[in-house]
Amino acid sequence: MDYQFKDIEQKWQQFWAQHGTFKAEDKSAKPKYYVLDMFPYPSGAGLHVGHPLGYIASDIFARYKRLKGFNVLHPMGYDSFGLPAEQYAIQTGQHPAITTEANIATYRRQLDQIGFSFDWSREVRTSSPDYYKWTQWIFMQLFNSWYNKDADKAESITKLVEHFEQNGSAGINAVCDEEVLSFTADEWKAMPNSAQQSELLKYRLTYLRESTVNWCPALGTVLANDEVKDGFSERGGYPVEQKKMMQWSMRITAYAERLLQGLDTIDWPEPLKEMQRNWIGKSTGASVKFPIEKTTHHSSLTTHNYIEVFTTRIDTIFGVTFLVIAPEHELVASLTTPEQKADIDAYITATKKKSELDRMADAKTVSGAFTGSYVLNPLNGEKIQIWIADYVLAGYGTGAVMAVPSGDQRDYLFAKHFNLPIVPIIDIQNIETEADPTKEGTYINSDFMNGLDYKAGTAAVIAKLESIGAGKAKVNFRMRDAIFGRQRYWGEPVPVYFKDGLPHLIEESHLPLLLPEVDKYLPTESGEPPLGRAEGWKHPEGEYELSTMPGWAGSSWYWYRYMDAHNDKEFASREAIEYWKDVDLYIGGSEHATGHLLYSRFWNKFLKDIDQVVEEEPFKKLINQGMIQGRSNFVYRLIDEEGRGTNTFVSHGLIKEYKTSPLHVDVNIVENEVLNIEKFKKFRPEFETAEFILESGKYICGVEVEKMSKSKFNVVNPDDIINRYGADTLRMYEMFLGPLEQSKPWNTNGIEGVFKFLRKFWRLFHNDAWEFGVSNAEPSKAELKALHKIIRKVEEDIERFSFNTSVSSFMIAVNELTDLKCNNRTVLQDLVIVLSSYAPHICEELWTLLGNPAGSLSYAPFPKFNSAYLVEDEFAYPISINGKTKMNLNISLSLDIKDIEAFVLANADVQRYLDGKTPKKVIVVKGRIVNMVV
Numbered sequence: 001m002d003y004q005f006k007d008i009e010q011k012w013q014q015f016w017a018q019h020g021t022f023k024a025e026d027k028s029a030k031p032k033y034y035v036l037d038m039f040p041y042p043s044g045a046g047l048h049v050g051h052p053l054g055y056i057a058s059d060i061f062a063r064y065k066r067l068k069g070f071n072v073l074h075p076m077g078y079d080s081f082g083l084p085a086e087q088y089a090i091q092t093g094q095h096p097a098i099t100t101e102a103n104i105a106t107y108r109r110q111l112d113q114i115g116f117s118f119d120w121s122r123e124v125r126t127s128s129p130d131y132y133k134w135t136q137w138i139f140m141q142l143f144n145s146w147y148n149k150d151a152d153k154a155e156s157i158t159k160l161v162e163h164f165e166q167n168g169s170a171g172i173n174a175v176c177d178e179e180v181l182s183f184t185a186d187e188w189k190a191m192p193n194s195a196q197q198s199e200l201l202k203y204r205l206t207y208l209r210e211s212t213v214n215w216c217p218a219l220g221t222v223l224a225n226d227e228v229k230d231g232f233s234e235r236g237g238y239p240v241e242q243k244k245m246m247q248w249s250m251r252i253t254a255y256a257e258r259l260l261q262g263l264d265t266i267d268w269p270e271p272l273k274e275m276q277r278n279w280i281g282k283s284t285g286a287s288v289k290f291p292i293e294k295t296t297h298h299s300s301l302t303t304h305n306y307i308e309v310f311t312t313r314i315d316t317i318f319g320v321t322f323l324v325i326a327p328e329h330e331l332v333a334s335l336t337t338p339e340q341k342a343d344i345d346a347y348i349t350a351t352k353k354k355s356e357l358d359r360m361a362d363a364k365t366v367s368g369a370f371t372g373s374y375v376l377n378p379l380n381g382e383k384i385q386i387w388i389a390d391y392v393l394a395g396y397g398t399g400a401v402m403a404v405p406s407g408d409q410r411d412y413l414f415a416k417h418f419n420l421p422i423v424p425i426i427d428i429q430n431i432e433t434e435a436d437p438t439k440e441g442t443y444i445n446s447d448f449m450n451g452l453d454y455k456a457g458t459a460a461v462i463a464k465l466e467s468i469g470a471g472k473a474k475v476n477f478r479m480r481d482a483i484f485g486r487q488r489y490w491g492e493p494v495p496v497y498f499k500d501g502l503p504h505l506i507e508e509s510h511l512p513l514l515l516p517e518v519d520k521y522l523p524t525e526s527g528e529p530p531l532g533r534a535e536g537w538k539h540p541e542g543e544y545e546l547s548t549m550p551g552w553a554g555s556s557w558y559w560y561r562y563m564d565a566h567n568d569k570e571f572a573s574r575e576a577i578e579y580w581k582d583v584d585l586y587i588g589g590s591e592h593a594t595g596h597l598l599y600s601r602f603w604n605k606f607l608k609d610i611d612q613v614v615e616e617e618p619f620k621k622l623i624n625q626g627m628i629q630g631r632s633n634f635v636y637r638l639i640d641e642e643g644r645g646t647n648t649f650v651s652h653g654l655i656k657e658y659k660t661s662p663l664h665v666d667v668n669i670v671e672n673e674v675l676n677i678e679k680f681k682k683f684r685p686e687f688e689t690a691e692f693i694l695e696s697g698k699y700i701c702g703v704e705v706e707k708m709s710k711s712k713f714n715v716v717n718p719d720d721i722i723n724r725y726g727a728d729t730l731r732m733y734e735m736f737l738g739p740l741e742q743s744k745p746w747n748t749n750g751i752e753g754v755f756k757f758l759r760k761f762w763r764l765f766h767n768d769a770w771e772f773g774v775s776n777a778e779p780s781k782a783e784l785k786a787l788h789k790i791i792r793k794v795e796e797d798i799e800r801f802s803f804n805t806s807v808s809s810f811m812i813a814v815n816e817l818t819d820l821k822c823n824n825r826t827v828l829q830d831l832v833i834v835l836s837s838y839a840p841h842i843c844e845e846l847w848t849l850l851g852n853p854a855g856s857l858s859y860a861p862f863p864k865f866n867s868a869y870l871v872e873d874e875f876a877y878p879i880s881i882n883g884k885t886k887m888n889l890n891i892s893l894s895l896d897i898k899d900i901e902a903f904v905l906a907n908a909d910v911q912r913y914l915d916g917k918t919p920k921k922v923i924v925v926k927g928r929i930v931n932m933v934v
Helices: 005-019 052-067 083-092 096-114 129-143 157-167 185-190 193-200 252-265 270-280 296-300 314-319 338-351 356-361 409-418 454-467 558-563 574-580 596-609 652-657 677-683 718-725 727-736 748-763 781-799 803-819 825-835 840-849 897-905 908-914
Strands: 032-037 071-073 145-148 153-156 206-216 221-223 241-250 282-291 306-311 322-325 369-376 383-388 400-403 471-477 496-499 502-505 585-588 622-624 628-639 645-650 660-665 691-693 702-706 874-881 884-892 921-925 929-933
Touching: 005 096, 005 718, 005 727, 005 840, 032 052, 032 558, 032 574, 052 071, 052 096, 052 585, 052 727, 052 781, 083 096, 096 718, 096 727, 129 145, 129 206, 129 502, 129 596, 145 157, 153 157, 153 596, 157 185, 157 193, 193 502, 252 270, 252 282, 252 471, 252 596, 270 596, 282 314, 282 369, 282 454, 306 314, 306 322, 306 400, 314 454, 322 409, 338 369, 338 383, 400 409, 454 471, 558 574, 628 652, 645 652, 718 727, 718 748, 727 748, 727 803, 727 840, 748 803, 748 840, 781 803, 781 825, 803 825, 825 840, 874 897, 874 908, 884 897, 884 908, 897 908, 897 921, 897 929
Parallel strands: 032 071, 032 585, 322 383, 585 622, 645 691, 874 929
Antiparallel strands: 145 153, 206 221, 206 241, 282 306, 282 471, 322 400, 369 383, 496 502, 628 645, 628 660, 628 702, 874 884, 921 929
């Protein structure tokens, strides 16, 4: 029977599901291997052909590792809390759980159709209460922990309380808020409980603070930076403004150094590691306090009588001619004089319309406003103006920068624009730029630093600042604490209630804190988050937190839940964690570098600190798959003399002769760039009467590579490909498109070749009448050579994740075996195993036809490569008569020239070509050719 891929694939997908073929053992004598794909969000649109690229690669590797004798954990689940489902709920009133369930059903059907070897018995969903119970539990552990700098790890908050009770605040070296109290043990004990809890909140790893956020009034929620583009929400395109709100935050900054150092211990792409290093942003410098010049206007300044700045160039302090603080800085209102208030207010209003990313990226535009106030240079007492400007962010460093226009380009442009002083401080001695005095050169106009070089000058300034209590050497990190709250409905409830204005954790026995029912999924009329609409949803001792957790909460620990997915006593058992340890291979997109991948490492290190997990890093090896781009097709509308579009379309090869306008057309009605005109007429109602100017009787479409998008009509649904060619063809073709890490365009035109290859592979096992039949004869040397070449090639390629080159090699191997008319059982059975990771359905069917137990292919031993079969002990000599090649003849390389001549002349086929004639001359070039002259 010919290759019936639909029947074969459906049969084996059902078999795998019914028999739990890919269920990993909880413990095994085999070595473990954990292969993981990044958590997908199940959208309503389902998968397009670009989505499965990484899944196919990880599945090939997982299947290969099983064949190599590993106990493989290869799970799948869904990151199922998200804004899209909530927005749909707002528009339709349908509960997000219903939308999410429908989307998951679509995803599951499509994933099953592609034939992935997932262990579905471990499926998790972040929106399921039995999962988010443990997300809430981890939040509670963070709330009950602080970071001890001396131990360089998180510890229980009870240990901090014990220290306070015995020693007061003395001797505490913690990551905490800047303004903490100093107290004795007796003073601590005398504090009311509310005061103690308020102070402890300054140390907890998750805490409340006022933060500047991306607030979208139309959506009624805070948005992450990657959800905002050019000042508008990516979803819906609504205006976004900067707003200060009381928010839950997590002290990821406590782990900054460990996050940085840990990058040296993991096998990740270097560009991705560099993105994290830049995001963490470690810099060595100094902090310096600039006293605020006191006037009657500043009588409200009590605790804040200075502005603190962190700088990596403390040596340039004598060149400071103005200070810039963020428009959101807490001192702006106090520093603004009545004369400057209108300008300051207008500037702050304009800044609110920009996202932080826009503010950081806009380096060319100079803008700012003068507060009317001054600070004093702590080293020489000179008055320095205080400005606000949107390029300074409140959450970065101290929210203030000292401006040295003679040493920094941005400061220079700002000073020029506002006519501010510029004081040269470096004797550059013919150096091209003053921006880097670390080269040769000494300080001028710098008091006690005059004549010193960079190293000596820096040391002298720090020593002087420390001696007068105005500054100190400091290591700073660019990364900020992570905001951990969203004003949405569809997310994990925070397991906290408020009593007397302070947060308290609910009892662990009350987990999970379930999402309540609400009448609408919008904020309340008074501006509270949607959870404020829940009737009767109240803790016995206070009000529940109304914000929900951000999208990254559930995805920051999910790999551990896969280890023990149904445990209702703990997020995963110690036994399971000690067996699986960490993820050996993680495949996903680089766009998560400074979000999910950073937060996951943070939570993993915290769980290690509190002895819940055994590894410091979660993902041992990471691969970023490239993007499959869309291949867009265009038709060309004829434009009439008045510039209006007509209903006539010009074929691509003729557009230079006409005035036309391009239109995207559905790629699914185009084949090899030829438009299906009848389907095009049904594409839109207005095209029903369309006319066409053809070339050679066909309408040829234009082509362009773009992002795959519904708006460009270039989305290719894997369902359509599978229906036409089968899942094995789709799997192999996606790998064939190019290297895994690179982006490449989808081109359906080439898929036919992969389908023909699989049909040719199937043909090896069948005779001309399509009857299955293989030989038990001893394989020939040529057959063994072809087999062992592909065994070695596939092993090498998979181990280095070079899947595209394996597909080419499979094609060569099948061609060679076809030419050899190979139907040898030994050779073909090994070939089935080698190909099975790529094309599992066809290989399972052939494996069974070869007489093996159904389903056992997944755990068959991968064939052992034997180099002896590749040793060249004979050569296929081209045999020529009068210079024309007639045939090839395998001859031992050990024969000398006289023996080669005798061997050739004794061959029956050669004699047939000679037709009874005796050669006048036989020319033998050893290892090259045999030519006979007759």
